[in-house]
Amino acid sequence: MSNAKDIKYHGRILQVAVPCPLRRVFDYLPPVDYSEAPLQIQPGIRVLIPFGNRQVIGILTKVLSGSRLSKNKLKPVISVLDSEPLFTPAIFKILSWGANYYQHPIGEVFATALPSKLRSGNSLKADIIGWKVSTSISDSDRESLGRAYKQKALLEFIEAAEEGKGPATNDGCLAAGFSQQLLAQLHKKHFIERQTYAVSKSKPFNPIVVTADKVPDLNDEQCVAVAAVIDKLSGFCCFLLDGVTGSGKTEVYMRVMHEQLSIGKQCLVLVPEIGLTPQITARFAKRFACSVVSLHSGLSDTERLSSWDRARDGNAGIIIGTRSAIFTPMANPGLIIVDEEHDNSFKQQDGFRYSARDLAVMRAREENICVILGSATPSLESLHNARQKKFEYLQLTTRAGTANPPTMEVVDISHESLVEGFSAQLLYKIQQHLVANNQVLVFINRRGFAPILNCQSCGWISECENCVAQLTVHANPPSMRCHHCGTIRQLSKFCPECKSKDLTTIGIGTQKVERFLRERFSSTEVLRIDRDSTRSKFKFTEMLQKIERGEPCILVGTQMLAKGHHFPNITLVAILDADAGLFSADFRGQEQMAQTIIQVAGRAGRAERAGEVIIQSRHSTHAALQRLINAPYSEFANLLLAERKTAAMPPYSYLCLIRAEAADLASAHSFLIRAATITDEMCEVQELPVERLGPLPAPMEKRNRRFRVHLLLKSSNRGALQDLLRQLCGRMETLKHPRALRWGIDVDPQDLI
Ligand code: ADP
Ligand code: ZN
Ligand code: ZN
Numbered sequence: 001m002s003n004a005k006d007i008k009y010h011g012r013i014l015q016v017a018v019p020c021p022l023r024r025v026f027d028y029l030p031p032v033d034y035s036e037a038p039l040q041i042q043p044g045i046r047v048l049i050p051f052g053n054r055q056v057i058g059i060l061t062k063v064l065s066g067s068r069l070s071k072n073k074l075k076p077v078i079s080v081l082d083s084e085p086l087f088t089p090a091i092f093k094i095l096s097w098g099a100n101y102y103q104h105p106i107g108e109v110f111a112t113a114l115p116s117k118l119r120s121g122n123s124l125k126a127d128i129i130g131w132k133v134s135t136s137i138s139d140s141d142r143e144s145l146g147r148a149y150k151q152k153a154l155l156e157f158i159e160a161a162e163e164g165k166g167p168a169t170n171d172g173c174l175a176a177g178f179s180q181q182l183l184a185q186l187h188k189k190h191f192i193e194r195q196t197y198a199v200s201k202s203k204p205f206n207p208i209v210v211t212a213d214k215v216p217d218l219n220d221e222q223c224v225a226v227a228a229v230i231d232k233l234s235g236f237c238c239f240l241l242d243g244v245t246g247s248g249k250t251e252v253y254m255r256v257m258h259e260q261l262s263i264g265k266q267c268l269v270l271v272p273e274i275g276l277t278p279q280i281t282a283r284f285a286k287r288f289a290c291s292v293v294s295l296h297s298g299l300s301d302t303e304r305l306s307s308w309d310r311a312r313d314g315n316a317g318i319i320i321g322t323r324s325a326i327f328t329p330m331a332n333p334g335l336i337i338v339d340e341e342h343d344n345s346f347k348q349q350d351g352f353r354y355s356a357r358d359l360a361v362m363r364a365r366e367e368n369i370c371v372i373l374g375s376a377t378p379s380l381e382s383l384h385n386a387r388q389k390k391f392e393y394l395q396l397t398t399r400a401g402t403a404n405p406p407t408m409e410v411v412d413i414s415h416e417s418l419v420e421g422f423s424a425q426l427l428y429k430i431q432q433h434l435v436a437n438n439q440v441l442v443f444i445n446r447r448g449f450a451p452i453l454n455c456q457s458c459g460w461i462s463e464c465e466n467c468v469a470q471l472t473v474h475a476n477p478p479s480m481r482c483h484h485c486g487t488i489r490q491l492s493k494f495c496p497e498c499k500s501k502d503l504t505t506i507g508i509g510t511q512k513v514e515r516f517l518r519e520r521f522s523s524t525e526v527l528r529i530d531r532d533s534t535r536s537k538f539k540f541t542e543m544l545q546k547i548e549r550g551e552p553c554i555l556v557g558t559q560m561l562a563k564g565h566h567f568p569n570i571t572l573v574a575i576l577d578a579d580a581g582l583f584s585a586d587f588r589g590q591e592q593m594a595q596t597i598i599q600v601a602g603r604a605g606r607a608e609r610a611g612e613v614i615i616q617s618r619h620s621t622h623a624a625l626q627r628l629i630n631a632p633y634s635e636f637a638n639l640l641l642a643e644r645k646t647a648a649m650p651p652y653s654y655l656c657l658i659r660a661e662a663a664d665l666a667s668a669h670s671f672l673i674r675a676a677t678i679t680d681e682m683c684e685v686q687e688l689p690v691e692r693l694g695p696l697p698a699p700m701e702k703r704n705r706r707f708r709v710h711l712l713l714k715s716s717n718r719g720a721l722q723d724l725l726r727q728l729c730g731r732m733e734t735l736k737h738p739r740a741l742r743w744g745i746d747v748d749p750q751d752l753i
Contacts, residue, residue: 013067014041014077016058018051019111019119023103023729026051026058027067029076033193040196044085044092048078048121057081057121059110061096083196086118088312088329090366094359095327101722103729103745104352112352113327117305123196124309130167130195131158131183137191151186154178158192167195202310204332205290205317207264215287216401218255222248225394226255229370232392233259233335236365240341240386241374242634243396245602246403246566249374250280252396253337254287256372261290261317265334265369268311269320270356272343273563274298275540277320280339290317295325323348323356326363333367336360340563341373341382342595347750355748357382376602377595377633380641384651397632399606406573406604406611408629412620420516421508421576426614427520429572434524434552438571438609441555442513443562443600445580447530448472449512450505453480453492457500462492466705474532475511485704513576514556521554529557562599568607573600575615582622585699586751587649594628594636650748654718656725657749658711659698662741665707669695671737672711678731679713679724688724690715699753706742712752 014028028049030041045060055078067074087095095113099106111119118124133155145152157176161168173183186192218226221243229239233256243249257267271280274296285292293307293316307328310316314331321328323346326336338346338360346356357373364371373382373391386393399405416423421444433440450473453462462471464482471480471489478491494501505512514528527543534540547555550569555561581593597615605611617625627636645652658675662668672695679692691714698708715721729745737743 013064014060015062015064016047016049017061017107017110018056018058019107021105023105025061027069027074029074031077031079040080040083042085044087046081048081050075091327091329093366094363098354098359102354102747103725109352115305115308117301129170131192132162132195133159134190134193150182154182202313202315204314207262221396222252225252228394229256230259233370236368237370238361238391239372239394240378240382240391241372241394242378245376246399246606247396248400260334261288265332266330267318267335269337270325272340272345274322275560276563278541281320284318292318295321295328326356326359333369335369336364336371338373340375342375342377342379344750353746377598380591381651383637402608403606404610406601406613408613410615410617410620410629413616414618420512423616426574429614433572437552439553439569440572441570441603442574444510444513444576445558446509447532447558448509449475450507450509452506454504454506455495455500456502456504458498460495460497468700468702473505510556517554525553527553527555529555529561562596566606567603570603571605571609571611573604573613575600578615578617579619582619588751590624591640598633653714653716654721655749656713656721657746660743661706661708662738667738667741668707668709671741672709674735675711675732678728682724682727688720689717690721690724
């Protein structure tokens with residue numbers, strides 16, 4: 001605790017967030033060659049500082065008048081890198097809030113929010129370097145120049161420039177015939193000071209936004225939704241747009257965006273998957289004349305910085321991006337949209353484990369603007385918030401235009417002999433749809449050729465030596481890969497245990513399905529879309545273009561295909577195996593299964609041609625599966641919400657998962673035992689209503705040679721849980737542990753694996 005009497009006052013102190021694993025900020029003195037009142041020094045600028053024996057880039061968080069350290073313990077900042085804050089005040093606030101809420105070191109939080117070029121010290125725009133005469137220079141200093149006429153002339157030149165049209169830029173000095181060396185000489189004597197000046201901003205986008213693109217007339221439900229949002233546009237409001245797949249949610253977004261763009265306000269649109277950005281960017285660019293920029297991991301660092309910068313200075317009207325785009329500053333924010341808000345990918349799964357969806361709501365509140373969360377399968381959290389009237393609920397129950405919802409059918413495969421995962425009935429259907437000149441989508445949520453390699457003689461199974469997991473067989477190039485730690489092994493030709501050559505693969509992955517379908521439907525193109533086949537963005541774009549051309553083809557794909565794509569020519573969607581999700585051990589397992597199935601199914605029949613969905617299952621009469629295909633998603637969600645309420649799980653409680661991993665199970669376990677003891681003590685003394693579960697080995701006990709243990713904290717009182725976490729983190733940071741042990745905190749975890 002900082003205590004007022006501990007503070008020593010010694011002029012200006014700069015408080016800096018340093019990218020390091022410590023949950024605190026650090027005090028520094030201003031740089032030595034800075035005169036008393038440079039305007040530049042304000043929160044949100046980058047500073048280069050000495051840190052240990054390194055130089056690192058930190059973010060200035062506050063300017064104070066004192067420190068708890070005595071002056072001789074404080075080091076000066078080496079240099080100031082920006083002439084104005086990189087973050088808008090709203091971003092600055094949500095980052096500080098986020099560091100606190102997710103219990104993550106603030107220096108790392110700020111670093112996460114910056115494009116990598118800025119993190120590594122590049123200037124935002126090529127800042128202009130200039131010179132000014134030091135305020136401390138005296139007449140005797142001037143006289144000391146004596147007959148150094150050139151230096152005298154330069155000093156006068158800089159002075160005159162200051163009194164005249166503005167700063168003497170470095171280039172200006174050189175152009176006037178002074179050398180860089182001469183400037184360095186004056187600088188060394190502290191007669192002049194270096195200054196950086198921001199180049200002037202690029203122009204705000206042109207608010208005339210209409211293009212010639214044909215705009216459809218809204219249906220009644222769309223009209224209601226658009227009107228409801230427009231009515232509230234003058235301040236903060238969060239909307240949940242619950243609209244079945246193909247109901248025209250994007251059209252609703254665009255009408256609202258139009259409203260804001262036409263008065264010069266920017267719109268930030270978050271999408272779950274980088275693969276979705278080209279389609280949606282094209283759609284927006286066709287509708288709106290203003291500039292559209294995107295921000296995702298597929299861009300080069302320079303492209304990313306440019307998009308970020310154009311958003312920041314108001315030049316970009318529409319900003320489309322994946323998770324981390326939520327930290328993009330906007331000069332004139334007008335609207336935030338989170339499309340497919342239920343999607344897992346909005347939660348960062350390592351380091352700063354933030355939820356971009358939740359931060360979007362925080363940010364909209366901070367910026368006093370509206371946010372729309374859209375989905376055909378809203379998360380239980382958002383549905384709950386809507387029922388609690390924290391969010392405004394908007395519904396689109398029918399498909400837009402002429403498209404009808406697809407018919408859904410469960411095929412019982414418990415007594416079938418399948419060919420590479422396909423029932424005879426399904427193969428017949430595929431044939432029918434192809435003959436009718438349509439496209440078919442086959443969904444299987446496992447990449448690779450097959451999940452297991454097995455010895456027929458002794459029963460050996462290909463396992464990863466670093467993880468508790470099997471090695472997946474890959475066809476191209478032939479290999480065995482661990483999907484958890486990235487280990488790659490040569491494909492065994494014989495069993496390592498008994499030397500038998502009788503090896504077979506068990507189960508199916510996208511590659512096996514692809515090969516089978518190529519043989520079976522040899523005259524039809526088969527496109528595989530998974531993380532392996534789409535590593536290059538060009539390849540993915542090329543495949544999307546092929547699909548858009550509309551010729552008959554079969555798409556084989558994972559989760560990637562389930563997300564938001566609009567493929568008007570797909571009429572049949574086949575889900576090869578729905579059972580994994582039905583019996584998942586994770587508390588969100590059924591929610592995610594339902595979302596995936598409905599989203600994949602939603603790719604069928606999005607245009608004039610009717611769609612059909614076939615779901616293969618060994619448990620075709622399972623109540624959850626039946627409800628899913630026979631009732632709207634909201635009924636399925638009600639069922640799950642009731643279960644969560646009984647079990648006091650989110651959204652009826654708040655969770656925090658503390659993970660520790662180490663080279664051996666015992667040290668990870670004993671570390672969390674100590675954390676558990678501290679937790680119990682605090683809960684008792686402070687009467688905090690927080691429940692502790694564990695420590696227990698994680699469901700995946702070993703990953704990448706490290707043993708993993710979990711401690712789960714749960715409370716129906718978010719404030720109490722936050723109170724506890726703040727104190728607990730502080731204490732845990734001081735616990736001694738083996739060097740190789742790592743621990744982390746996951747507030748509102750997506751899964752408990
Ligand atoms: P969602 O985002 O809900 O999946 P989209 O906005 O992509 O749905 O709409 C699906 C299709 O319906 C698109 O081709 C879109 O142009 C069309 N559409 C949307 N609204 C209308 C409307 N009111 N009348 C006719 N067609 C519409
Ligand atoms: Zn064997
Ligand atoms: Zn592994």
